Amino acid sequence: MNAIELTNVTKVYRKYARRKQFATLKSALLKGSLIQDLQPEETFPALQGVSFSVPAGRTYAVIGRNGSGKSTALKLVAGITKPTTGTVKVKGRISALIELGAGFHPEISGRENVFINGIMLGLSKRDIGRRFDEIVEFAEMQDFIDAPVKTYSSGMYMRLGFAVAIHVDPDVLLVDEVLAVGDAGFTHKCLDKFGEFKRRGKTILLVTHSLDLVERFCDEALWLDSGRVRGSGDPKRVVGAYLTDVGKSEERELARAEGREVERRAGPSVPASAEEVPADVGDANAGPASPAAARKGGQDPAYAEDMTRKDEGRWGSREIEITGVTLKDAAGQASHIFQSGEPMSIHLSVRAHQLNSDFVFGIGVYNAEGVNCYGTNTDVENFTPEEIAGEGEVTFAIDALDLVEGTYKLDVAVHKRDGYPYDFHRLLYTFRVKSRIKEVGIYRPRHAWAFTPGIRLTRG
Amino acid sequence: MFENLLQLPKYRGLIQSLVARELKARYRGSVLGFFWSFVNPLLLLLVYTFVFAYVMTPAQSKEIPNFALFLFCGLLPWTWFQTSLVESSNILISGGNLIKKVMFPAEVLPIVTVLANLVHFLLGLPILLAFLIYFGRPIHASELVWFPLVVLVQLLLSVALALILSALTVHFRDIKDILANIMTLWFFATPIIYYWRFAPAPIQPYLDLNPFTHLAISYQEILYLDGDFGHWKWLLALTVGSGLLFLFAYFLFDRLRDSFAEEV
Numbered sequence: 035m036n037a038i039e040l041t042n043v044t045k046v047y048r049k050y051a052r053r054k055q056f057a058t059l060k061s062a063l064l065k066g067s068l069i070q071d072l073q074p075e076e077t078f079p080a081l082q083g084v085s086f087s088v089p090a091g092r093t094y095a096v097i098g099r100n101g102s103g104k105s106t107a108l109k110l111v112a113g114i115t116k117p118t119t120g121t122v123k124v125k126g127r128i129s130a131l132i133e134l135g136a137g138f139h140p141e142i143s144g145r146e147n148v149f150i151n152g153i154m155l156g157l158s159k160r161d162i163g164r165r166f167d168e169i170v171e172f173a174e175m176q177d178f179i180d181a182p183v184k185t186y187s188s189g190m191y192m193r194l195g196f197a198v199a200i201h202v203d204p205d206v207l208l209v210d211e212v213l214a215v216g217d218a219g220f221t222h223k224c225l226d227k228f229g230e231f232k233r234r235g236k237t238i239l240l241v242t243h244s245l246d247l248v249e250r251f252c253d254e255a256l257w258l259d260s261g262r263v264r265g266s267g268d269p270k271r272v273v274g275a276y277l278t279d280v281g282k283s284e285e286r287e288l289a290r291a292e293g294r295e296v297e298r299r300a301g302p303s304v305p306a307s308a309e310e311v312p313a314d315v316g317d318a319n320a321g322p323a324s325p326a327a328a329r330k331g332g333q334d335p336a337y338a339e340d341m342t343r344k345d346e347g348r349w350g351s352r353e354i355e356i357t358g359v360t361l362k363d364a365a366g367q368a369s370h371i372f373q374s375g376e377p378m379s380i381h382l383s384v385r386a387h388q389l390n391s392d393f394v395f396g397i398g399v400y401n402a403e404g405v406n407c408y409g410t411n412t413d414v415e416n417f418t419p420e421e422i423a424g425e426g427e428v429t430f431a432i433d434a435l436d437l438v439e440g441t442y443k444l445d446v447a448v449h450k451r452d453g454y455p456y457d458f459h460r461l462l463y464t465f466r467v468k469s470r471i472k473e474v475g476i477y478r479p480r481h482a483w484a485f486t487p488g489i490r491l492t493r494g
Numbered sequence: 495m496f497e498n499l500l501q502l503p504k505y506r507g508l509i510q511s512l513v514a515r516e517l518k519a520r521y522r523g524s525v526l527g528f529f530w531s532f533v534n535p536l537l538l539l540l541v542y543t544f545v546f547a548y549v550m551t552p553a554q555s556k557e558i559p560n561f562a563l564f565l566f567c568g569l570l571p572w573t574w575f576q577t578s579l580v581e582s583s584n585i586l587i588s589g590g591n592l593i594k595k596v597m598f599p600a601e602v603l604p605i606v607t608v609l610a611n612l613v614h615f616l617l618g619l620p621i622l623l624a625f626l627i628y629f630g631r632p633i634h635a636s637e638l639v640w641f642p643l644v645v646l647v648q649l650l651l652s653v654a655l656a657l658i659l660s661a662l663t664v665h666f667r668d669i670k671d672i673l674a675n676i677m678t679l680w681f682f683a684t685p686i687i688y689y690w691r692f693a694p695a696p697i698q699p700y701l702d703l704n705p706f707t708h709l710a711i712s713y714q715e716i717l718y719l720d721g722d723f724g725h726w727k728w729l730l731a732l733t734v735g736s737g738l739l740f741l742f743a744y745f746l747f748d749r750l751r752d753s754f755a756e757e758v
Contacts (some may be wrong), residue, residue, distance in 0.1 A: 047756060048756065109755070112597050113597045114593075114594065114595070114596070114597055114755050115752070115755045115756065116752045128597065130595075130596065130597065132595050132596070133591065133594075133595030133596070136591045136592055136595040136596045137589075137591065137592045137596060137598070139515055139519050141518075141519040141522045141523070142515055142518055142519050142522060146515065146518070149511065150511050150512065150515055153507055153508050153511050154508060154592075154596065154598060155596075158507065159507065159511075182522070
C-alpha cells in the first residue's frame, strides 16, 4: 500500500512581468482587466510530470540542487498547494516539518503556543495536555516555557516548533531540511526520533542536502533536477549519480570562469624597459623558495614587490609566454575537480619569442583563505636553465594530491633567476579537491590508525 | 465548495483557541489587561457625553435626550463592524506564514478576526446597559429577545464581507488602504450620529440600501428608543440577504483559496 502517491504531477508557478508587480485594483478597474490581470503572463514550471510513490512505512529522500523542485514537491504532498495537473494522494495524518514554529504568536507564552500550534496541527486539547511534558522536555525548554515566545532565541523557537510537530504522532512525516535546528546533541535526538518513527512503521518523506543522512537513513531516494525526476531507487546509487552530476556541472562552471578570467587578463603584454633589467644576475642558487618570493636582499624592489602582490592578475614582459594551463587527472583528462589522493598534473604550454637561457618555471598552490600550501620552482630544485626556443610544454606531475577537500588556486610563472617576470599568472586558475572524508587543515599526510586490542572501534 | 463549508464546524476548537490567543495577545503587557475592553468604551462614551452635552448641542438632541447614549447604541456595533473588516482585509497577508508553510484552513483567519472583535463588542455592552439603566431608558424583554438575532445577523454580514475582503486583498493590496476611507464614508452614510427619521426625504431610499442602516436602527430601537421593535421586517430581510452574501463570499474565497499560498 502506498502512503504517498504522485502521478504525473506538474506544478506551474506564475511569474509576473515587471509591470504586473505594480498592478493595482485601480489600474485593473480602469482598464477593465480585473480578470485578465489575475491570469499569469509568464509561467515557471517548478515540477514537470513527476511521478513517484512511497510505500507505507518507508523512509524516502528527495535530493537535488537548489531550485530543483524539492520543496514544491513537499508542499504538494503536505496539501499546502495544489498541483496544476496530475494527482497527489496521501493516506493518513500528515505532519509537515517545513517551517518550524509557523504560527507561533510572539506575545504569548511558549506554553500557550504549544497548545495552539498542536491544535493547528490537528491535535485535541486533551492530546496536547497529555504530551505536553514530553514536548517541553524534548525541546529542552523547561526553564523558558512560560516566557513569551518573542524572547526566545531562534534556536529555542525552532526546537519548540520541532518538538510540537514531531509529537503530533503523524502517519506521514514530511521533513524539509530542518535538522540544522540545534546543537549536535539535539540533532541526534531528532535522528533518534526519526528512527523511532521508522520502527513504528510510519512513512517519512525527507528533503535534504545532507547526502550521508540519505545514504545512512533512507530506504529509497528520488533525485529531482529542474523539476523532473532524474533517478530514483537505492539511495547509494542515486546519491552517487547525483554527486557525479554535481561534479560535472562544477567542472563546467570552473572552466567557464577560468576562460573568462584568463581572457580578461590577457591584455597587451608589457615589455620591461631595458633599464629595469638588472645587470647583475649572480647568486642564482640562493634563488626564490617559491615563485612569489624572489626577494634577494631587495636587489630590485621594483619587481620584487610585484611578485608578492596579493591580488590575482597577469603581468610580465612576455619574452617567454605561458600560453595555456591545463590540469589533468589520472586518466589524462582535462579537469578542475580532483579526488584527494589521486594523481594530478599541471601542463604549461610555453612559447619563447627568442632564444633564451635565463628562465625559471614556478608553481604555487593557495587555498581559499589565501594560505600558500605549496610553492616550488625549477631553480630551487636545482635545475639550471640552458636554453628555450619556440613552443614547448612543461609538465608538473603530482603522484598523489594529498590536500584536504576544498577549493584551491594556482600560480604559474616563468621568470628570470633574479625574479624578473616574463609571464606571471597570479591565482588565475582554480581547482577543487573532493574527498569523502571531511578532515580539516590543508595537507593530508598518508596515514594509518592502529589500536591495541583493548581499544575497539568499528568503521562505518 | 459545500464540502469545505461542511468542514468548518470541525475547526471550532482551532477557532476558539485562536480567538482566545488574539484576545490574550492584544492586552499582554498592559497594566489593565483585559479591563481595557471595558475601559475603552467607557472613556469613549464619556467623551461623547461631554461633547454633545457641553461643546456642541445638535438640533436633534432636543428630540433625543442623552444624545451621546443614542449615538453609542449605534457606535458600539459599528466599531465591531469596522475593526473586523479593516483587520481582516490584511489578515491573510500577515498570517502568510501559516498559509504558505502549514496546511491551514485559511478561512479561519478572517473568522477569528470577526469573532475576536465580537468579544470586545460584548464586553462593551455592560457599560452601555449600565448607562441605559442609569438614565432610565425603557428596556423591554419583548424587544431584547430580538437582540441576539441582530448580533447574529451582523456576525454573518461581517464574516461574509471579511471573507471577500481578505481574499481580494491578497491579489489587490490597495484594498486595505482604500478600505479605511470607504469605512469613514460608510459610517456617515449610516444613521448612527443622526436619527434616521431626521434624514432628508430624498436620501431615505438610499439609506435603506445600506445594510448597516438596518442593523443600526435595530440596535437603537431595541436598546434606546421608546415603542415596539418596528424594524423586524427589515431585519429578517437582512438575515436572508446576509445568508446569501455569506454563501457567495465563501464561494469566492474557495475559488481563490489555491492562489493564496502562492500570492501571499
